[in-house]
Amino acid sequence: VQLQASGGGLVQAGGSLRLSCATSGRTFSSTVMGWFRQAPGKEREFVAAIKWSGGRTNYADSVKGRFTIIIDNAKNTVYLQMNGLNPEDTAVYYCAADLAASVIPTTPKAYNYWGQGTLVTVSS
16 A cells, blocks of 8 residues: 655645545555644654544544544545644644554554655644
């Protein structure tokens, strides 16, 4: 499985961005797609995840109500719609895949495949 993340950029506080994660290769009904982020000097943290089959989601408390993760099955692409951005959301955002998840994992080590990251910068 290969993952290609895109859509990052510079946005003012209160603005919106949509990140995309294009996938290639085989996925399974047990696949979970996740988004993580890593700010300078900080550990990589969970943002959101979605079960490929069924669409069940999980969000970090810090983004609930502002971010939405969705899957476009026809395009094999996972999106992270980010609204109400604030400077604390500034980070490199990574998409990831866990091909054999029984639950929706929130730790990076559970994910087998990673995209290259896309930078999101929110100015105040």
